[in-house]
Amino acid sequence: xxxRPHPFKYEQLxxxxxxxxxxxxxxxxxxxxxIRQMSRRKQVSVSTVMQAYCALEARGLIExxxxxxxxxxxxxxxxxxxxxxxxxxxxxxxxxxxxMVRMIILDAFNPDxxxxxxxxxxxxxxxxxxxxxxxxxxxxxxxEKSGMYALPPQGALPLRVQIAQRAAAVGCRIRxxxxxxxxxxxxxxxxxxxxxxxxxxxxAIESPICFDVLQCIEALELRALEIPxxxxxxxxxxxxxxxxxxNPVRACIVISNFNNPLGxxxxxxxxxxxxxxxxxxxxxxxxxxxxxxIHFGPDxxxxxxxxxxxxxxxxxxxxxxxxxxxxxVGWVAAGRLLKRIEWLKYTSTMVSATLPQxxxxxxxxxxxxxxxxxxxRRTYERRVAAMIQVVERSFPEGTRVxxxxxxxxxWLQLPENADAFEVYRRSLQSGIAVTPGHIFSSSDHYQDFxxxxxxxxxxxxxxxxxxxxxxxxxxxxxxx
Numbered sequence: 001x002x003x004r005p006h007p008f009k010y011e012q013l014x015x016x017x018x019x020x021x022x023x024x025x026x027x028x029x030x031x032x033x034x035i036r037q038m039s040r041r042k043q044v045s046v047s048t049v050m051q052a053y054c055a056l057e058a059r060g061l062i063e064x065x066x067x068x069x070x071x072x073x074x075x076x077x078x079x080x081x082x083x084x085x086x087x088x089x090x091x092x093x094x095x096x097x098x099x100m101v102r103m104i105i106l107d108a109f110n111p112d113x114x115x116x117x118x119x120x121x122x123x124x125x126x127x128x129x130x131x132x133x134x135x136x137x138x139x140x141x142x143x144e145k146s147g148m149y150a151l152p153p154q155g156a157l158p159l160r161v162q163i164a165q166r167a168a169a170v171g172c173r174i175r176x177x178x179x180x181x182x183x184x185x186x187x188x189x190x191x192x193x194x195x196x197x198x199x200x201x202x203x204a205i206e207s208p209i210c211f212d213v214l215q216c217i218e219a220l221e222l223r224a225l226e227i228p229x230x231x232x233x234x235x236x237x238x239x240x241x242x243x244x245x246x247n248p249v250r251a252c253i254v255i256s257n258f259n260n261p262l263g264x265x266x267x268x269x270x271x272x273x274x275x276x277x278x279x280x281x282x283x284x285x286x287x288x289x290x291x292x293x294i295h296f297g298p299d300x301x302x303x304x305x306x307x308x309x310x311x312x313x314x315x316x317x318x319x320x321x322x323x324x325x326x327x328x329v330g331w332v333a334a335g336r337l338l339k340r341i342e343w344l345k346y347t348s349t350m351v352s353a354t355l356p357q358x359x360x361x362x363x364x365x366x367x368x369x370x371x372x373x374x375x376x377r378r379t380y381e382r383r384v385a386a387m388i389q390v391v392e393r394s395f396p397e398g399t400r401v402x403x404x405x406x407x408x409x410x411w412l413q414l415p416e417n418a419d420a421f422e423v424y425r426r427s428l429q430s431g432i433a434v435t436p437g438h439i440f441s442s443s444d445h446y447q448d449f450x451x452x453x454x455x456x457x458x459x460x461x462x463x464x465x466x467x468x469x470x471x472x473x474x475x476x477x478x479x480x
Contacts, residue, residue, distance in 0.1 A: 009044055010051035014059075017052065021061050021072055022393065024462065028074040028385030029378075032062060035070075074296070074385040075403075079392040083262075083400045083413040085236070088207040088226035088445050092247060095218035095442040101211050104424075107433050114464040115456055117433035119210070119260055119409055120325055122455040125376045127323045130368065134359035146355055153346045155181025155331070156354065158361035163331055166364070167315075172306040174315070174333045180341055181331050183352045185290045188316035188332035190216050191348075192286045193251065195340040196314075197222055201250040204243055204283075206235045208411070208440035208449070210260040213253055213288075217442075224442040225249060231402050231411065234259065234266035237273055244281050251284045257301045258291035261411045261440055261451040263404025268302050275307040282312070284337065289317045293373055295406040296381040311336035319360060321407075322373060327356040380408045380455065387454040390462050394469030396476045408455040411437075414448045418476040423450060426471040432464045 007015070020026050033041060038049045053070065056062045060077045064070050108118035139146045154160065160176040167174045182188040189212075197203060199221035205213065207226035217224050225243055228236045235254055243249065254274070256266050266274065278285050287304045295301055305315040314337065318330030329352070334341040345351075363369055387410060391401050398415030414420060420436040427434050437449025450472075452465065 008051075010048045010055065013038075013042060013044065013048065013052035014055040017056055018059065018061055021076075022389075024386070024389060024393075026072050027382070028072050028076060028389060029382030030072045031069045032072060033070075074381050076385065076389060078403065080395075080399055080401045082231045082402055083411060083449070085230050086207045086226075086228045086445075088228060088441060089443045090243075092202045092223040092225040093442045095214050095222075095224050097211055097214045097439050097442070098218060101215060101439050104435060104439060107428060108435065110433065113428070113431055113433040114460065115433060116427075116452050116461070116464060116468065117435045119321075119451070119453055120455070121321050121376075121408070122379075122457065124457070125379055125455070126325070127363065127368075127372050128326070131324050131327060131356070131359050131363060134362050135355045138355060138358050138362070146358070148354065149351050153342060153351050154179060155352060156357035156361060158365070159329075159357045160331075162361050162364040167303075167305075167333070170300055170302055170306070172303055172315075174305070178333050178335070178338060179331050180334055180338070180345055181329065181352050181357055182316075182318075182345065183349060184320055184328045184330040185288060185316050185318035186212050186216070186330075187349070188318070188330050189213060189253070189286060189288060190220075191332060191341045191344050192284070192314045192316060192334070192337070193217070193220055193222065193253075194344050195334075195337045196251040196284045196286070198250075202247050204240060204249045204252040206254050206259060206262075206264075208259075208261055208437065208446055209253070209255065211439040214439070214442060226442060226445070229259065229262060229264060231262050231264055233270065234264040235274065237270060237277060240274075241277055244277070244283065249281075249283055251286060252278055253286045253288065254304070255288045255291070256304050257289055258294065258404055258407035258409075260291065260407070261409050261435075261437075261449075263402045263407055263409060263411060265301055265405055266304075271302060271304045272307045275304050275313060279308075279310050279312055282310075284335075285313045287313055287315050289315060290321050291407040292317070293322050294377060294380055294408065296377060296384075297405060301406070305333060308335065314341075322376065323360070323363070323369070327360070328352070329356050329360050379457070383457055384408060384410065384454045386462060387452065387465055390465045391452075391469065394466040396469070396473040398476070399472065408453060410452045410454055412450050412452065414450065414472055415476040416448065418448050418472060420446070420448055420450045422475045423468065423472050426475070427468050430464075430467050430471070432468060434468055
């Protein structure tokens, strides 16, 4: 006979609300009914609702925001563990991802597929219209001059001034004449590799790392030396130091803030230690900070370049993830290799497009950028949290998922022996693009991982994640 006491009314109400949160009726970042609204709706006393909400707050499910209301927390209690620290092959390897990347990229950019694959931002959160109006106004104001080359080859000075000022705000001193404007961050990274390395050289990289870095290494005929990377704290410095002592490493690449696909963010003291380690061995560091402005905490994380005393850190970034990807405006603070990178830029594309550079300079100078960034940070934080919630209730037991503190990407480790490429194939048949983990390593290492893009909002996106979860469960059952 069941002799358990009946729960109190506030416990029943708390359990009901907890289930609504777990099921996705109330999603991370959603406002829930006020105490008085809930009291009237449930026909219970105000004190009962207050006790229920206190219980939910103690469980880590809701939070009260002064003068705003009561909201579902974006950092909900963890149900799934995070992926294990990576363990790539210890030897340098030739990169051979081109064929698979070509195939997956075609699917990722197919407009007929639900976009969970490619790591591009949500169109509804871009400042495309504002930039277009600024370009039109500049063209009218400057006339034919607006269509001329942005000389010097480093790019438009007004934008370089704005970028230098933004770097100063995070404690990094960069002069405008140390910057070279590029066609996106990918060109910046490519220029740095071309300046620092020759065919056959070894480049130490985080593992996993975004496949455009691997593509660049492959195209330049370099060898990748993958270093284990923690899903929260980034590249493992002890292993990197051992690798440097036993291999002629010519350069190192890290995505210092919110690694793609892992989401890791290197803590400040480890950024400083990384710069010191590489400086000791006179090894250039190519730092990709393209996601740094999409942070969910109150303060923007710092950058490795801030600790550079020798000019060995080459900071690369762009506005592609935050403001307007189609404008292709990026930059590199090139350090001691500035002249070499200037020449390589000039001999490859001469200069980047003038009008977008001038439009971005005005957009940044107007102060509109900070308001824009605050909006997209809040939105991406909610969307990432909502997608994690769906993953935790839809994917099979044994799945692991990251909980990044910035960016908009999730890295999922499927149950042991589950083939991510089969999940990718089945998802395509359901009209959904995801990215299998195979292409984030030079050695086909992440065969049981997938990357999901949480940038896009809407019920259709979350329903697609549930479908991918069902496919993952079917594949996991088949492999057991």
